[in-house]
Amino acid sequence: MPASGIPLSEIFAAANSLRDAGVIVEYALGGALAAIRYTEPFTTYDADVFFIPADPGLSAGIPAIYARLQDHGHTIDREHTLIRGFPVQWLAAHGLTDEAVRDALPIEFEGVTGRIFRAEHLIAIAASVGRAKDRARIEQMFEQADLDRTLLDAILSRHHLTLPKP
Numbered sequence: 001m002p003a004s005g006i007p008l009s010e011i012f013a014a015a016n017s018l019r020d021a022g023v024i025v026e027y028a029l030g031g032a033l034a035a036i037r038y039t040e041p042f043t044t045y046d047a048d049v050f051f052i053p054a055d056p057g058l059s060a061g062i063p064a065i066y067a068r069l070q071d072h073g074h075t076i077d078r079e080h081t082l083i084r085g086f087p088v089q090w091l092a093a094h095g096l097t098d099e100a101v102r103d104a105l106p107i108e109f110e111g112v113t114g115r116i117f118r119a120e121h122l123i124a125i126a127a128s129v130g131r132a133k134d135r136a137r138i139e140q141m142f143e144q145a146d147l148d149r150t151l152l153d154a155i156l157s158r159h160h161l162t163l164p165k166p
Contacts (some may be wrong), residue, residue: 001148006044007049007084007086008029008109008110008114010115011029011047011049011088011114012029012109012112013095013112014072014081014083014113015038015051015115015125016112017068017072018051018069023052023061024051024052024054024065025052025053025054026051026052026104027050027051027101028049028050028100028117028120029043029047029050029104029114029115029116030097030116030117031046032048033046033047033048034117035122035141037107037116038122038141038144038146039140039144040140046087046088047083047087048088048089048102048166049089050092050093050097050101051065051090051091051092051101052091052092052101054076063079064091067082069083084144094153096121096124096125097125098122099121099159100117100121101115101117103121104116104117104119118151120147121155123137123152124155124156124159126141126151127161127162127163127164130164135164138163152166
């Protein structure tokens with residue numbers, strides 16, 4: 001799935017340890033790294049892990065996440081945790097991303113189970129952000145991913161989103 005050098009199994013293991021310790025309720029890989037699951041590979045510089053916090057206070061659990069991961073030997077660099085040198089951003093889920101975490105698909109990578117956003121949620125999130133790179137990602141997903149159009153239409157409708165015009 002990801003390019004060599006991206007420690008996806010360690011990212012999943014770190015997220016699993018946070019969930020197992022009760023620091024977070026659930027998580028899923030989102031963003032560009034998740035999109036690679038459905039399309040041809042492209043360059044990405046970090047991993048976006050969306051999570052449902054166990055404690056919605058205290059900056060949605062970020063201090064607890066950072067403390068726990070530092071205890072396990074990972075370092076913090078501004079808004080990223082470095083897992084084997086690769087930047088991982090932990091993002092509290094809400095609204096559309098909360099739904100995406102709850103509906104995420106299980107995936108196994110190098111013997112470690114993780115969770116990843118569905119392609120349909122990735123498209124909806126890209127539509128909600130609307131940057132040029134998000135519009136390009138939507139086009140790429142339509143060309144390369146096996147999409148459930150009924151599910152995508154339901155997600156877009158539920159969150160009052162429309163796809164950009166080509």
